[in-house]
């Protein structure tokens with residue numbers, strides 16, 4: 405029998421497996437995906453948010469605990485557990501040395517990185533390189549790894565883990581860490597969570613999943629049915645507007661379209677529906693998925709003219725292009741006269757001041773609804789460009805309630821041998837909203853805590869100092 409069973413194969417699972425192994429436990433890690441697709445959403449990441457009191461290797465200036473905490477408080481609108489959040493924040497200042505020991509390299513941020521050079525440490529080679537390094541280190545340390553092994557049920561007794569089931573196979577261990585992500589890839593569950601709109605549409609049917617197809621929420625559902633304490637709302641998720649041509653799964657970050665604040669966004673009826681210049685794009689990109697989800701047909705169109713390129717990270721896939729507004733509308737499948745009317749109304753309402761995309765400038769609209777608060781310049785210079793947008797779900801927030809030991813709870817009582825980490829519990833810290841890079845900070849912190857506690861529960865003592 406193994407000491408520790410880790411279920412999942414992304415960042416949180418790997419941090420747990422490595423930490424448990426460092427503590428002397430024998431560890432078996434079960435990943436639902438085949439080897440080529442291992443690593444879950446973590447393989448798509450680029451950075452983690454780190455507290456630091458002064459310049460540190462790849463991080464500039466400082467990002468003190470209080471500022472990080474205030475950022476979290478603001479984006480979650482208070483839906484966060486302060487003690488657990490501060491645990492994540494403090495761990496984020498020390499975890500990079502541990503990560504480096506397991507082969508992760510960091511690099512200075514490149515331009516176009518959503519202004520996070522001060523707050524976020526970027527992985528050299530992205531999340532794919534990070535998970536590859538962790539798998540390599542885990543193998544070298546003797547962690548047993550099995551791919552293609554989705555766990556469909558657990559055996560629990562009095563709040564304790566007994567065994568996991570993969571089809572007919574029964575796998576026992578002295579303790580267990582659940583780190584199998586959210587339920588964002590489960591279309592039926594998304595449908596249930598988002599429901600039907602007034603037009604009779606099921607908005608979730610048009611959602612694209614930015615990450616892995618393997619996060620089906622099977623064990624989250626199982627644990628809920630088994631009476632585990634939960635946190636968060638099923639309809640809360642990180643949801644951005646992405647290129648409508650993205651694949652249904654695993655499109656990753658290259659499907660992002662970052663020119664919204666430089667032009668206008670219209671819906672299927674060629675009408676604007678929200679202030680595109682409300683705030684800096686890094687602070688607003690995560691609301692646009694939900695905004696597009698609320699439009700008819702769950703589609704939007706980001707429109708810019710020749711003045712915009714050069715002011716945003718160019719999308720990997722070019723948009724449609726035309727010398728005329730009518731030509732653009734035709735290619736996007738929009739009613740040309742309605743579209744021209746919308747653009748003309750907007751152009752007339754623009755009060756152009758001193759355009760500066762680096763500040764909340766004074767270019768705005770007057771007498772137009774919805775207003776455009778900043779960076780409003782007429783769309784009048786061909787060629788015109790258009791990008792169709794769909795809601796892209798990054799991950800869901802519904803999860804299992806934990807304490808500072810990452811223990812799963814039943815009726816307020818912590819389990820003594822069942823732990824949870826990563827997206828499956830991120831809702832304890834992030835009940836709502838998002839601040840870039842915090843997903844990996846939460847997963848690294850609680851992955852390491854869960855691994856350490858699982859090893860302890862299996863009777864092992866810590867030998868090395870892990871990240872948390």
Ligand SMILES: Cc1cc2nc3c(=O)[nH]c(=O)nc-3n(C[C@H](O)[C@H](O)[C@H](O)COP(=O)(O)OP(=O)(O)OC[C@H]3O[C@@H](n4cnc5c(N)ncnc54)[C@H](O)[C@@H]3O)c2cc1C
Nearest residue numbers: 413414416436444445446450555584615826827841843844
């Ligand atoms: C495109 C994209 C970009 C992102 N960029 C960033 C970023 O730069 N910084 C950041 O902090 N966050 C980012 N995130 C969010 C980040 O990916 C998550 O917060 C983090 O990876 C969660 O780690 P995890 O280990 O909990 O989940 P995952 O990495 O998703 O891992 C879950 C694992 O569980 C496995 N699994 C699922 N069900 C089962 C089962 N029943 N049995 C066995 N295994 C199972 C899956 O195959 C997968 O390996 C991004 C997400 C996406 C999609």
